[in-house]
Structure formats: structure tokens, C-alpha cells
Amino acid sequence: MKSKFSFCNKIIFLLGFYFLLLTTATNFLRAQPTNSDSTNSVSEAPAVIPVLQIKADQVVAEVSPTLYGLMTEDINFALEGGLYAELIRNRTFKANPTNAVYWSAVGNGAISVDASTPLNDALNVSLKLDASLASKDSPAGFMNAGFWGIPVHPNSKYCVSFYAKSVGRFSGALTVKLQSVDGKTVYSSAEISGLSGEWKKFEFSLFTKDVAPSKDNLFVITADAPGTIWFQQVSLFPPTYKNRPNGTRPDLMELMAGMHPSFLRFPGGDFLEGHQLDHRFDWKKTIGDISQRPGHMNDAWGYWTTDGFGLLEFLEWCEDLNMQPVLALYAGYSKNPKVIQPGADLQPYVQDALDEIEYVTGDASTKWGAQRIQDGHPTPFTLSYVEIGNEDFFDKSGSYNGRFAQFYDAIKAKYPQLQIISTVGNDHPESLRVHSRTPDLVDEHFYKTEEQMEAQSHLYDNRPRTGPKVFVGEWATRVGSPTPNMAGALGDAAWMCCMERNSDLVLLSSYAPLFVNVSDLAKGGSMQWRSDLLGYDALTSYGSPSYYAQAMFSSNHGEHVLATDSLNVPTYTTRSGRQVPSLFFDATRDSQSGTIFLKIVNRLGSPQSIHVKITGANNVNSSAEAVVMSASSPDDTNSIQEPTKIIPVTSNVDGLSADFTRAFPPFSITILKVKSN
Numbered sequence: 001m002k003s004k005f006s007f008c009n010k011i012i013f014l015l016g017f018y019f020l021l022l023t024t025a026t027n028f029l030r031a032q033p034t035n036s037d038s039t040n041s042v043s044e045a046p047a048v049i050p051v052l053q054i055k056a057d058q059v060v061a062e063v064s065p066t067l068y069g070l071m072t073e074d075i076n077f078a079l080e081g082g083l084y085a086e087l088i089r090n091r092t093f094k095a096n097p098t099n100a101v102y103w104s105a106v107g108n109g110a111i112s113v114d115a116s117t118p119l120n121d122a123l124n125v126s127l128k129l130d131a132s133l134a135s136k137d138s139p140a141g142f143m144n145a146g147f148w149g150i151p152v153h154p155n156s157k158y159c160v161s162f163y164a165k166s167v168g169r170f171s172g173a174l175t176v177k178l179q180s181v182d183g184k185t186v187y188s189s190a191e192i193s194g195l196s197g198e199w200k201k202f203e204f205s206l207f208t209k210d211v212a213p214s215k216d217n218l219f220v221i222t223a224d225a226p227g228t229i230w231f232q233q234v235s236l237f238p239p240t241y242k243n244r245p246n247g248t249r250p251d252l253m254e255l256m257a258g259m260h261p262s263f264l265r266f267p268g269g270d271f272l273e274g275h276q277l278d279h280r281f282d283w284k285k286t287i288g289d290i291s292q293r294p295g296h297m298n299d300a301w302g303y304w305t306t307d308g309f310g311l312l313e314f315l316e317w318c319e320d321l322n323m324q325p326v327l328a329l330y331a332g333y334s335k336n337p338k339v340i341q342p343g344a345d346l347q348p349y350v351q352d353a354l355d356e357i358e359y360v361t362g363d364a365s366t367k368w369g370a371q372r373i374q375d376g377h378p379t380p381f382t383l384s385y386v387e388i389g390n391e392d393f394f395d396k397s398g399s400y401n402g403r404f405a406q407f408y409d410a411i412k413a414k415y416p417q418l419q420i421i422s423t424v425g426n427d428h429p430e431s432l433r434v435h436s437r438t439p440d441l442v443d444e445h446f447y448k449t450e451e452q453m454e455a456q457s458h459l460y461d462n463r464p465r466t467g468p469k470v471f472v473g474e475w476a477t478r479v480g481s482p483t484p485n486m487a488g489a490l491g492d493a494a495w496m497c498c499m500e501r502n503s504d505l506v507l508l509s510s511y512a513p514l515f516v517n518v519s520d521l522a523k524g525g526s527m528q529w530r531s532d533l534l535g536y537d538a539l540t541s542y543g544s545p546s547y548y549a550q551a552m553f554s555s556n557h558g559e560h561v562l563a564t565d566s567l568n569v570p571t572y573t574t575r576s577g578r579q580v581p582s583l584f585f586d587a588t589r590d591s592q593s594g595t596i597f598l599k600i601v602n603r604l605g606s607p608q609s610i611h612v613k614i615t616g617a618n619n620v621n622s623s624a625e626a627v628v629m630s631a632s633s634p635d636d637t638n639s640i641q642e643p644t645k646i647i648p649v650t651s652n653v654d655g656l657s658a659d660f661t662r663a664f665p666p667f668s669i670t671i672l673k674v675k676s677n
């Protein structure tokens, strides 16, 4: 598919080269490194100027409108303690059956997890507060410190709710407070009375004044009279994105909106399957009133989830960011204890998947569509892609072939329009791939070092276009922790050039993991997987250089991929001593405006002069908008403390034509928006 230089062209190019060397000598000399970075050997300065040819009149592919998307699961406190705006940790007291973890007693109160006083079958325990010694002067209660802090924002409304009951009528009052850890500042408080021997839901708001934002705060409930009180589902929500009840964190939603993602793959990842069958994402237990959701142990990543962020919340996230869902269906494989073999044993799971699709897409005449309407979402969601399982190449029993077929046949019979994705791609041996049916797409995952990403920057150029399309459902250059650094962004940009250049084949792609709570990076803390796109603590958030690289790519492309060619692409010596390319590129064109989006990645630690030849375009403007992200070192990064150290900068540049030479900054990703007709 990719056009190659003809023999004649090559000769002309080589002859032209000697001339080119002379005419651009000044520019080239200017491009020599002034500081040699330890990352690159002295051999990095290119001996001859690389040449990129953009063939503006040769469209080789269409850019897939779904190329840039998101992938998510609950890892690194991505949902609980992350996107899901709930601020109370272990709000249902189920994280530990015997211990009220993340809760502490206040004053002379005593707390325990009580299995004998359940709220209902789903929330089948409660927190028992023994406040027998409580008085107005010496209140007794309990408190929660959230997910590494409770954020207090100025002039904000916080929605509080909980279920409570007492032994008989409770004559005293409860005081509910949002206060600093040292107790010196109370940001807001409310008094609640009316507890009785029956479970009752209390709902009210706390308002903060014009205070400085902070996160070292506590949520505290105390009783001012003697008694025994049980609590369940103690919840505190700050303002959410678009004010959705049970909604999401605005700052994280806004960061994602900046990526213009076209789809969301969910709910995993390993979170879909769980390590044990009982710990999978069992979607029917994640819908409806949150007090009816039992929650489950997220054993893939080692923490409890309330499933307050369930199937409908994932879908509403899609709706809020204008993304289409890519629904991963549980397919009978959890890593432990064993696979559910195709046949009768698997059939209930196939039915569950069909029900799930019906919940997402069905109208009022269908059982599960009606359930979604009852849950508060009358309009069906548009669904085009479903994925059967996750990373089933780990299942060495060979059952995926049969499991896939069983799901495929049932889904295609009822929903022939759906595109069905296999989780085993060409990055795995033939023997593990699906042969029983032809998947519409295969999901290929790439977690790589920077040099590996750069070395595979032409991976798809020559893949035959005859087989299934590709979904790169998880990928990341894993350099930098907790979030990737500039080296990660450079590896990512090299890889995105490859995917975009080949997006007739690669229809969808999504980086993973998307989120990390950076509050506690020690083992067993808030991070289970390093190099994650977006970082946050309870109060603030930031995008990594990789995030900005993706936002640059997804916001700047045309719909046509143009033929390109190159000569003398230099290499550099990586830290491991390997030679890999140091220049990556692709070009797309917007047919309406004629704008050519030329993406160039310079991995060298010095400016790199590049001779760009644009053929087949008329009237190439001499000035263009340039979006450039660069760093002084590949180790540079963003963080909670320095959230925007590395960001793209937009400017106007001059000196362009159909044939120009330009120096691109060290460690940089550049998008030139070249106007032509």
C-alpha cells in the first residue's frame, strides 16, 4: 500500500543530495548540538540531512475517525479514589469483613463492622457506633480521611447522604462536619436528628465558604447523646462534571475532553475478568440504585470497589465526552481457578453478554432496555464494537477459539451490525489466535520501552491488509513513574505516527492505563502500574507529556493519509547501545481546507535539520501554525508539583514552501499545519 521510491527517484534524490548539502550547510551547522546529552552518543548528529517527501496528491488511506480513544478499568484508584467523585473511602464498610478500615473512632465512640444489622442483601453489613458515653461536651463518633485526603474547594456544595438507625428513638443529634485534620478549621457542618429504630436515608448539603483549596481534611460524624447507631453507605460528593448525581470529577473529565477521544473501551483490562470468577465485573450487580449494589473485591488490583461506578456510569461518561462505548464482555476466563469451557457451562455467560448489549442498546420493549430506562437513561446508546474478553492469550488451555465462536455466533445472530473484537492479535503466536471464526478486529497490546516503541515505528507499514482490522486496545511507552516523562512521549509519538500512517488497518487505539492516583506511591499504595497517562491526588490533577502528545495528535489530523517517503533517516544510540531511528513522521490532509498536518518527532538531543519536499500541492503557504512540545531532557516530566512543565506551544512559523529545510528542536514533537491547495 505504501508507495516506495522508484529506482529513478532514488538516483535523482542522491544527485540532488550533494547540492542540498551545500545549500543547507549553514542551517545544518546551526543544528549541531551545543550540549551533548548523555542519553545520546556523539554519533547522533546526522551526517547528512534527512529528507522527507510528502506526496500531497497521493492519498494512501483514510484516517479512521475512531483512531484516538480511551481505555479504562479500576486500576491505580482510577475510579474509586479517582474519576468517580465519591470522596468517602469504604463507604459501605465492606472492604474488610471484620474491620472498619479507613474509618476511625472519634472522641469516646467505639466502632465496628456489624454483620447482624444489614441495610439489605447487597449492603449486608453496617458500621455500629457505640456512643454510650457521648454527651454534648464530649461527642462520640467516627471519621473518614477519604482517598488520601478529602478535597475542600471554595464556595462549593457537597452532597452528603447516609442510612442510619438507632436502638429505638435517638433523642440526640448527629453533627456532620467537613474539617481540617487538626480539627482547627471546620469548613461546613450540619446537625441531623430524627433517627429511629428503622433504617432511614438522610440527605443534605454542606456548603464551603471562600476558603483556600486544601486536601488534608476529614469527614466526621458525631453523636451528642448516648446511644447505639448503625450506619450504611455514608457518602460525600463534591460538585461533579455536568452536575451528574453519582458523577465524575470535573478536572479529570476536562483533561480527557482535551484529547477529543472518540471511544471508551471498558471495563477492562484485568478488572473485567478478576483473578477469580467471583471477582469479575458482574455488570448486573453494578446497575440500579447504588444501595442495591453489593460491590466486589477488585482482586486484579487489590482493593475493594463499591461498583458505585457501574455499567450505566461508564456509559454516561461516554455520553458526556461524546465517545462511543467499546464494550468488553466477560468471556468465561478469569486467571484463577480455571476457564469456563465452551458449551453448556459457558452459555449463561453468553446470555449475560447478550443481556448487557440489550441494556446498552435496547428500547422500552426489551427487558434490559426497560431496565436501563428505569435506571434513569431513556435513550439507548449507540454501540458498534464489542470485545470478547481481555488478553485471552494468557489462557494457554486453548479454549479461546471455542469460547470466541460461541459468543460470536450468539452476538452476530442477534446483533449482526456489531463488530466483534478478538483479544488475541498478530502479536501472539498463530496457535493462540482465533481460527474458528474471523474476528472483525483483533486487539493488540504494546507495553514497551522507548527504544522498543521507536524500533517498531514501521510495524504496520507492510502488514497485509487482507486479515482483520486492528484495535490497539492498550499501548504505552513505559518510561517514567508514576506518569510517563518526555522520553515516554517521544516513544508514544513515534508509535502514533505509525498508527496514524496505517489507520486504514488500525481503526482504534487507546493508551493504558489512563489514570493513576499519585498520593501514595509506596508498595501497596495508590499505584499498581507505573507510567499512566493522567496523575492526580485528592485535590488536583495533571497530564503527562504523553497526554499532551496524544492531545496534539488527536486534535490535529486530516482525514486523508498522504504517501510519504524518506531518505537518510538518522539513528541514535539508545542507553542499551542499540541503534534505532531518531526521526519519525507522518502526514495527513484535510480535504476541505487543504491543510497538511505534518507530524515530525525529533528524538535527538540536538536540533535536527530536515529537508521537507511537498510534491503534488499548489501554493504552499510560506507561513504555518506550528504546535511544538519539547524538553531539555528526555527525563523531564510533569507532576502534581509542576503540572505544566512540558506542554505544547502554538506559534506561527515562516519560511515554508514546497521545498524547505527547517531545524526541529531537540527532544521534540512538532505538528506543522501547512496550508496549500
Ligand code: AHR
Binding pocket: 073, 075, 268, 269, 270, 271, 390, 391, 474, 512, 513, 529
Ligand atoms: O493496563 C494494565 C493491564 O495490562 C490490563 O489490565 C491488562 O489488560 C494488561 O495486561
